[in-house]
Amino acid sequence: MSDETRPAGDGARTAAVIPAAGRGVRLGPGAPKALRALNGTPMLVHAVRAMAASRHVSLVVVVAPPDGEAEVKGLLADHALPDRTDLLVVPGGDTRQESVKRGLDAVQAVQADDGIDIVLVHDAARPLVPVDTVDAVIETVRDGAPAVVPALPLADTVKEVEPRTDGGPEPVVATPPRARLRAVQTPQGFDRATLVRAHDTVTDDVTDDASMVERLGLQVVLVPGHEEAFKVTRPLDLVLAEAVLARRRANDGF
Numbered sequence: 001m002s003d004e005t006r007p008a009g010d011g012a013r014t015a016a017v018i019p020a021a022g023r024g025v026r027l028g029p030g031a032p033k034a035l036r037a038l039n040g041t042p043m044l045v046h047a048v049r050a051m052a053a054s055r056h057v058s059l060v061v062v063v064a065p066p067d068g069e070a071e072v073k074g075l076l077a078d079h080a081l082p083d084r085t086d087l088l089v090v091p092g093g094d095t096r097q098e099s100v101k102r103g104l105d106a107v108q109a110v111q112a113d114d115g116i117d118i119v120l121v122h123d124a125a126r127p128l129v130p131v132d133t134v135d136a137v138i139e140t141v142r143d144g145a146p147a148v149v150p151a152l153p154l155a156d157t158v159k160e161v162e163p164r165t166d167g168g169p170e171p172v173v174a175t176p177p178r179a180r181l182r183a184v185q186t187p188q189g190f191d192r193a194t195l196v197r198a199h200d201t202v203t204d205d206v207t208d209d210a211s212m213v214e215r216l217g218l219q220v221v222l223v224p225g226h227e228e229a230f231k232v233t234r235p236l237d238l239v240l241a242e243a244v245l246a247r248r249r250a251n252d253g254f
């Protein structure tokens with residue numbers, strides 16, 4: 001291993017768990033979301049490369065759709081990753097939380113040998129997160145935070161409502177002060193033992209891993225997110241993602 005390919009040697013080693021087992025219902029009919037192409041390359045491959053771009057990440061665990069494990073292994077074999085990065089593929093579960101737990105179990109199985117101290121959890125559906133954001137999360141965990149989340153201020157005012165399911169106009173209950181709100185992204189970074197405890201303790205379904213650490217009564221901190229770390233959720237997001245890739249290619253030959 002050359003110095004350029006060796007993980008940064010100052011302390012903790014990092015694994016990235018990539019939940020990729022969702023169907024992508026909001027994206028509309030087609031292959032599972034993580035397997036759909038962005039400018040000819042599957043979204044999951046972009047996401048794996050985004051994690052492997054960090055010199056701190058020595059292991060990537062991809063959590064595949066349960067019926068897509070062989071397909072995921074095949075397509076990752078076809079796309080080059082840095083030599084320093086080990087890759088595992090495991091089958092996912094019915095919820096994001098179950099899928100992350102399965103990925104975390106795979107990290108636990110190898111951590112004694114690999115000395116993994118930090119775990120990132122990164123949505124395959126956020127394929128374009130820049131490496132500087134990944135490294136900022138890792139460095140803040142290294143500095144002692146048990147849980148770190150990239151986040152951005154909101155672009156829109158948010159209203160709390162009394163939800164209605166009959167299609168009628170929803171009454172507004174409150175307008176939370178926007179200056180105190182943030183939209184959270186991934187990768188979220190954790191001290192490994194803290195994330196394991198959170199997944200062992202919190203059993204009801206939550207939308208992100210940091211919320212589980214909050215339930216333990218531990219402090220979660222934010223670092224600046226990035227507008228290119230947006231989640232591909234609806235069809236228009238595919239258009240935006242391909243435009244970002246085209247801009248990168250034009251700017252730096254990516």
Ligand SMILES: Nc1ccn([C@@H]2O[C@H](COP(=O)(O)OP(=O)(O)OP(=O)(O)O)[C@@H](O)[C@H]2O)c(=O)n1
Nearest residue numbers: 019020021022023024025026094095099124125
């Ligand atoms: N059972 C699940 C559900 C979601 N995910 C992953 O969690 C991430 C964030 O989820 P989201 O964007 O909501 O994806 P989907 O659940 O696929 O979207 P939808 O709700 O539109 O079906 C995605 O990378 C998705 O693949 C997962 O691994 N296992």
Ligand SMILES: C[C@](O)(CO)[C@H](O)COP(=O)(O)O
Nearest residue numbers: 096123184185186207208209
């Ligand atoms: C974890 C997450 O990416 C934070 O924004 C998000 O909550 C996961 O996606 P979902 O749409 O909530 O399932």
